[in-house]
Amino acid sequence: MTTAPPTAPGPSPAPAGPPVAYVLRPADDALIAAQRMAQWCTNAPQLEEDVALANIALDLLGQARALLTHAGGLEGRGRDEDALAFLRDEPEFTNVQLVELPNGDFAHSIAKLLFFAAYQRLWYERTAAARDPELAAIAAKAVKESTYHLDHAATWTERLGDGTEESHRRMRAGVAAVWPYTHDLFAADPLAARLAAEGVGVDPAELRPEWLATVEEVLTRSGLAVPAGDWAPTGGRHGVHTEHFSLLLMEMQSLHRAHPGVTW
Amino acid sequence: MSEHDWPLWEVFVRARRGLAHLHAGSLHAPDAHLALRNARDLFTRRGEGVSLWVVPADAVTASSPDEKDPFFDPAADKPYRHPTFFALPEGVEHL
Numbered sequence: 001m002t003t004a005p006p007t008a009p010g011p012s013p014a015p016a017g018p019p020v021a022y023v024l025r026p027a028d029d030a031l032i033a034a035q036r037m038a039q040w041c042t043n044a045p046q047l048e049e050d051v052a053l054a055n056i057a058l059d060l061l062g063q064a065r066a067l068l069t070h071a072g073g074l075e076g077r078g079r080d081e082d083a084l085a086f087l088r089d090e091p092e093f094t095n096v097q098l099v100e101l102p103n104g105d106f107a108h109s110i111a112k113l114l115f116f117a118a119y120q121r122l123w124y125e126r127t128a129a130a131r132d133p134e135l136a137a138i139a140a141k142a143v144k145e146s147t148y149h150l151d152h153a154a155t156w157t158e159r160l161g162d163g164t165e166e167s168h169r170r171m172r173a174g175v176a177a178v179w180p181y182t183h184d185l186f187a188a189d190p191l192a193a194r195l196a197a198e199g200v201g202v203d204p205a206e207l208r209p210e211w212l213a214t215v216e217e218v219l220t221r222s223g224l225a226v227p228a229g230d231w232a233p234t235g236g237r238h239g240v241h242t243e244h245f246s247l248l249l250m251e252m253q254s255l256h257r258a259h260p261g262v263t264w
Numbered sequence: 265m266s267e268h269d270w271p272l273w274e275v276f277v278r279a280r281r282g283l284a285h286l287h288a289g290s291l292h293a294p295d296a297h298l299a300l301r302n303a304r305d306l307f308t309r310r311g312e313g314v315s316l317w318v319v320p321a322d323a324v325t326a327s328s329p330d331e332k333d334p335f336f337d338p339a340a341d342k343p344y345r346h347p348t349f350f351a352l353p354e355g356v357e358h359l
Contacts, residue, residue, distance in 0.1 A: 047292075048291050048292060048302040048305070052302065055305050152301060155298060
């Protein structure tokens with residue numbers, strides 16, 4: 001990844017699109033969320049749920065591929081989706097830490113999905129009206145997927161939260177463990193704020209009230225509450241990640257790095 | 265564990281408008297809401313449908329294999345039940 005905007009990549013300057021760094025954020029969010037979610041494959045509590053979670057992971061991977069390809073195009077240095085996914089190192093990834101957190105138990109993963117899908121849906125919804133037509137098209141397709149992911153997570157949150165004593169305990173623990181990491185989704189961000197002011201991008205900070213309303217409604221319906229406390233770990237957008245991230249990356253990248261360009 | 269906990273549901277998929285819902289298979293789910301979602305993920309992930317029904321399997325009353333002969337065999341030798349013995353009047357096109 002480069003932090004500089006794509007200045008004069010070729011003879012004809014491209015029309016003003018968003019900088020690469022802006023597109024890489026949602027791309028990395030989706031990619032890492034997909035990789036983490038895929039770890040449920042063959043491990044879900046039920047065969048039907050196994051397929052559901054794998055479907056969601058594949059949706060996220062599809063979003064990541066489109067966004068990474070678009071970012072590579074904006075950058076104009078010939079990096080394709082594979083180069084961006086498999087040949088960058090940990091500090092170059094700008095996903096929020098929320099999506100790299102270990103899966104924990106099922107309730108824990110559902111809490112992650114609930115918070116992330118609610119955010120993604122809003123971000124894609126706004127971005128579908130963005131001035132960058134390619135980004136808008138990617139977002140317009142993804143918003144339907146995120147809407148379904150949110151529905152799936154909300155469905156399970158309600159059933160676990162309002163289920164047995166044990167399921168309630170686990171769902172509440174999942175929500176509490178993941179909650180602090182949601183704040184970084186909406187952290188003040190000069191780049192996004194500038195792009196939002198220019199009508200090119202979305203400022204995530206503006207999404208929080210609506211996100212909170214959605215999430216709070218689901219939690220309340222499920223007999224749960226928004227956790228208290230103001231610990232808000234941050235840094236993902238600047239390449240600072242949790243200790244869990246390097247293992248995830250290693251697993252995701254090792255094949256491509258051992259056999260560059262391998263296909264099957 | 266789960267087979268005892270989660271009831272069985274029969275899934276019906278309508279491929280497109282104008283067609284009937286056809287039985288596609290069955291699945292386990294804890295309730296109707298999740299049965300519908302599981303059906304979406306299991307039976308329409310390759311664009312197979314525009315509408316889904318899920319029905320609790322124990323709500324289906326089925327004919328028994330033991331009754332196969334008295335149920336179905338008597339129809340085998342009654343060709344006159346097929347509407348093939350009518351001569352169509354000339355000029356009738358849409359029959």
